[in-house]
Amino acid sequence: MFTKLCRPVASISFRTVKCFCKPRQLNKYYNIIARANCSASSSFLCDKNVIFVAGLGDIGLDTSKELLKRDLKNLVILDRIDKPELVCELKELNPKTKVTFMPYDVTVPIAESKKLLKKIFDKLKCVDILINGAGILDDHKIEATIAVNYTGLVNTTTAIMDFWDIRKGGPGGILCNIGSVTGFNAITQVPVYSGSKAAVVNFTRSLAKLAHITGVTAYTVNPGITRTSLVAKFNSWLDVEPDVAELLLEHPTQSTKECAASFVKAIEKNKNGGLWFLDQGTLENIKWRKYWDPCI
């Protein structure tokens, strides 16, 4: 049976499938093979089920459009505010992909996140990729910045582990967290925001190193200065620099379309532990410096 199924699949040999073979896991192999078929014929993302938190945002929307060029099976967009006209636009882009919108605020208690995810998993059966993209940039709002940019991302991630963690019988998964270059080196004038993004970068690097335990791989995409409504005007901490947005935009930037193209390229590279730097239309995997080593 496997021989027949495997025939058109270049990247999975009969030997590999045989090694994995246990009766209760047959469904998994159908999936693996279906995906591998897809991968051979078009892209890594073809036929995948993707949840995109903040998929209607500035970078989010153009990234959703870019994703839809890849023949996903499902794109589930979770966002705080429904924008029906944008969702309609997305739905019309590719008839092969089912686009769904569900309202979600990442600052809800983790139990709420789990409930929502359960609905999605019940419906789709499997989710391949979670993109965590909720973010705000306003250093007048300390609590909200940290709650959305860091706590919300950690909670959403922790919530999906109930469904993905191989220790709980889950199939594993792929986590794509949106960090920021400010997580590497801050925009000094927005220290609260920059700090929250440093947290995301550090957190996600850990998760990648835990993949052998959880089955969940992880990486960050870290956009450089991108011309979004977020960046057009924002408050600095204690107004240390009222013109921070204008000053920032005097230097080379990238469009949301350029950023989205790099974003999806990074997803397709699917590199566990990737620390993707998306700047001025380019994509680079940053090597983080080792300052010390906990040795465990």
Added chain:
Amino acid sequence: MFTKLCRPVASISFRTVKCFCKPRQLNKYYNIIARANCSASSSFLCDKNVIFVAGLGDIGLDTSKELLKRDLKNLVILDRIDKPELVCELKELNPKTKVTFMPYDVTVPIAESKKLLKKIFDKLKCVDILINGAGILDDHKIEATIAVNYTGLVNTTTAIMDFWDIRKGGPGGILCNIGSVTGFNAITQVPVYSGSKAAVVNFTRSLAKLAHITGVTAYTVNPGITRTSLVAKFNSWLDVEPDVAELLLEHPTQSTKECAASFVKAIEKNKNGGLWFLDQGTLENIKWRKYWDPCI
């Protein structure tokens, strides 16, 4: 007058004082000179007013004891739980320093932090150094970890700016934030904690770069693995490694006394932007890698 006052002060020349001289600032010069006198005779910390958030903690307590060897004027300890016997012990260590305890939970709204600080400033008139040391290590508690380790630190820092910011007529100040080596490179098994400390490191580096605007200098002290009750037993994220504490303590560590000695040395170095790595009894100023530059 200045000639007379300045005579015993090695580090402030008549010329320097003259340069700064404006009538309304006379009080400040008395302070500068008093401190410089002190500095010449003993240490940088002599006669200083210091607020120490979490000054009764594991590292906190030994650091408080070490600070008290330096003839501070006032040591105001803010901690969540009063431990009268420890406060008494501290009070008896050095009669030259007035030790005060006030209850403080860093997770209160920022308005509460400002009220408490107002009481302290009203009483002491000036505060030279704020040490932000509140921290928890328990990756089962996502919200609490982030609220204490990052949001609480940001709020306490933001609150004291009302009194220190030179743009508001304040005298400036010195901010000493306790980060952690896990802010440089995570302990993978506690990604939530490590991320929160990365946020502290990134946040504080920004503050140091804003010192020319706010008058407030800032640095972090980042202890390596220190034998505290915090580290003796703690929860990993989703129990990815139930024995994380034991594993960590199998490698070289430092005592809280060693850490406290380095801690106070770092304070005495008083280096704006310092990124102090306190490991196994040593003290090193880390140079952070520049991954990108916002150019503003």
